[in-house]
Amino acid sequence: MTDATTDTRAAALTALRALVGRDDAEFHDGQFEAISALVDEHRRALVVQRTGWGKSAVYFVATLLLRRAGAGPTVLVSPLLALMRDQVAAAERAGVRAVSINSTNPHEWADVLARLDADEVDVLLVSPERLNNPSFREQQLPALVRRIGLLVVDEAHCISDWGHDFRPDYRRLRELIAQLPAGVPVLATTATANSRVVTDVAEQLGGADVLTIRGPLARASLRLGVLQLPNSPSRLAWLISHLDDLPGSGIIYTLTVAAAIDTARVLRERGHEVRAYTGQTDSDERTESEGMLKRNEVKALVATSALGMGFDKPDLGFVLHLGAPSSPVAYYQQVGRAGRATDSADVLLLPGVEDRDIWHYFATASMPDEDRAGRVLAALSDQPTSTAALEAMVDLRRTPLELLLKVLDVDGAVRRVQGGWVSTGEPWVYDAERYRRIAAERLAEQQHMLDYETTEMCRMEFLQRSLDDETAAPCGRCDNCAGTWYPTGIADDATRAAASALDRVGVPIEPRKMWPTGADRLGVPVKGRIAPGQQAAEGRALARLTDLGWGGALREVFAAGTPDAPVPPRLLDACVRVLADWGWAERPVAVVAMPSTSHPQLVDSLACGLAEIGRLPYVGALALRDGGPTGQPGGNSAYRLAGVWNRFDADALDVPSGPVLLVDDVADSRWTLTVAARELRIAGATDVLPFALALRG
Incomplete structure (x- = not known):
């Protein structure tokens, strides 16, 4: 051990003891090795150690020593706000001045930037999403990169799409690392990475020169x-x-x-x-x-x-x-x-x-799709398009659209700018083999x-x-x-309590109150608020498909490959219980069914069964126009509305003047029920009470 390393160890141990608040604290195996690599050698290091080993101590102690040597502030990229709160508190105990910039504190950003300019910040914590905020990326990040003393990537397994918690925003860190001045140390930490992920992360940090410190992951406690x-x-x-x-x-x-x-x-x-x-x-x-x-x-x-x-x-x-x-x-x-x-x-x-x-649901929801990517790229130009406007141009809901945009951004095909998203014009090829392997x-x-x-x-x-x-x-x-x-x-009493709790029925179906933005661009002549005289009332579903109780029985009914059949008596009885507990302002005077193309027996038998038990006239099912609905589950609101607009006909039904119970199989986007309710109210119903077997989500 050189004299310089000895000096570093003594100073680092003093800082560690201040951090943990114990005068007898000692380094765990690998902790000082990582600190020395950053402080003495200005290397890039990947630390893979079990939770509780003390990864945060490595970067806080290294920050203190680097700052004393005249280095600029540490930038800590961290995925969760809960993590930021805990780590800021830990840093303060050791005398580290740490601040964060995130979506919850925009009112503090000006003060944070002023403190950075005055060199009064030791650690700046940022979320990976912040790296692609146009204002931060273009106005603050370049100056910060010129002064940065240490870059820390916490939960680094998020960099790798081979990891269990891949986040596209983390891929931008490769670009940030490439911009760093020579000699700026980089530390990546994680507790959860197998060999494939370790190799992937190390390559993004710099390849062969990365020091990997990997300890045993057993937790004796x-x-x-x-x-x-x-x-x-x-x-x-x-x-x-x-x-x-x-x-x-x-x-x-x-x-x-x-x-x-x-x-x-x-x-x-x-x-x-x-x-x-x-x-x-x-x-x-x-x-x-x-x-x-x-x-x-x-x-x-x-x-x-x-x-x-x-x-x-x-x-x-x-x-x-x-x-x-x-x-x-x-x-x-x-x-x-x-x-x-x-x-x-x-x-x-x-x-x-x-x-x-x-x-299966979560795995398929997170994977990019070639056709969807193509639609997004075709809709973008060199002029900014907001996410909301883009949502109305392509058949994608907001969450998967934003995920896809992040993937395309990381791949260089699109770029987020002030006002929205633009196409870079760079060619983009769907890497089918890569996604197949993932x-x-x-x-x-x-x-x-x-x-x-x-x-x-x-x-x-x-x-x-x-x-x-x-x-x-x-x-x-x-x-x-x-x-x-x-x-x-x-x-026994717990068994009875659990069975009773899970036997509860009835989930509200919130009515739509506003037409979706962009529907008029798709040929649907509506915008703004839905007229009160054309709205549906609050509805009910038996249960959510994801519910612990009745969700299991419903998942069996709607499972892929399950043939259409009349509603099982047990489900019908449960639906009657929902109606009995509904507490509507005015009892319905008739029952109408949705015209189902996937479960006609199920919907018809449910509507007829509820009408018979409730001693209500069954008016029949709405007729289909122009081949019926065209929308598919999973699209965004504008496209879902366009797919069902003007597809239902109530003219052939003897719709009474009074509340009508409208029966369907599954409520998802609620646009089918919204459009059908509008038709029924135009035909004379004073109110429409939607009822579905299942609520998706």
Whole structure:
């Protein structure tokens, strides 16, 4: 060790002890090696270490030492705002002046930039999306690049489309790294990367000269287990019975928003202090929930993957999954939240039979499509087009459209500018072979997760080998190593409570109030607010397709390949219960059916059954004009409306003057019901009450 390295080690150890607040703190294996590579050698390094190892200590300590040597501020690219909050607080404890620029604090940007100009900022935290904000990219980033002292890419597995959590915005980091002045060190960190992802990330950092520091991923504090139960009610009943048996406070992960909300509701009704946490939860509420969990004011947060990277509660006592993530790598990343500063934490997986269907949905939703890309490129020119305007020009919803634009941007085919998006004119070729290989890798990961559920080998060893950890060895603690450690019995009252909770019926169908922007460009002569006299009323569906309770029965009815058939008596009885609980202002005077091309028997039998049981006249089904609806599921609002506009005819029906119950199979975009309700109201109905078996989403 050289004298310079010795000096660096002494200064780094002092900074580390200030950061963690302990005078006896020492470096973990690999920590100082990474710090020295950045500070003494100005190298590019990739650190792959388990959650809780101290990756943030590496870049905060390196920042302090580099700043003392006269270097400019560190730029830390981080994916989640929760991570930013925790890390800013940690930095302040060590005397690091850290600020963030993100979508939630635009009112602070001017002050942040002024502090940067005055050299009063040590660490600037930015989201990867910020790198493609035109104002930031063109006005602030160039000056920042000239002064940057260290670039840190946190959660670097997001760079790789081979990773379980690929984010297109992260691909822009290759461009940023290429712009850095010579000698600026770069650090990438992650806890979840197999060999393929490590190689991909290292190549984007600079290839052969990248120092990779990879440690063992075993977590001695974690006690892993898998409990196979037959269905959603039994999993929920187990949780009702045994949530209080789990140590401390923790996280209950679900695969869908609906499952998180339903589970939290049921547990609260049984006296458990829990809160739902999803990507749809208000940001202030999410912050409040994170604080309550950290202070042990709730037993658990029932969360989707929105609560993941960056959430820091070192004494988290348990992580439980209702349904399995789609890969062992993703699973390891989530369970790694637990037991970081405790001797023991419990990790239990309760897989579901519906897991594979949910995996398939999310996998296909995230992959670029050649035809869609072609439509987007054909619609763009060298003049800016806003995302909203583009949405009206191509048949894509906002979320997949934005994802596709990011992919095309990273590939150089489009560019985000002030006012929207432009085409660069650069040729773009759909890399079908690359996406085929990625899709095949996703399927292999899914099978690997299924293998984890049934393996007889040590579960921690299995996860380590999934991440290509060569130090993998039996843990001696999991259910395969030491025997079943979790209770398997379910209390009778819990079974009854779960069954009753999941037997609840009725989900509101919110009526459309505004016509979609751009519909007039597609030949639909409407814009603005839908006339009150032509609107539908709030409707009802039996359940969402993703619901824990009736969602399973509905998924069977609407599964691909299931033949059309009359509505099952059990579903009809449940629909009658929905109508009985509806609480409408005025009882309907007649029933009308939607003209279904995919489930005519199902819809007709449902409408007739409800009319007979409710002793209402069945007026019949709306007639189809011009071959019927042309829209397909998944398109955006303007195209969905254009696909059903003027396709339904109520003239042949004897529509009464009064409220009409309008029956359909699945409510998705709600434009079909909106247009049909308009026709019925023009034909004389004073109100239209939409009813569907299922609500998609």
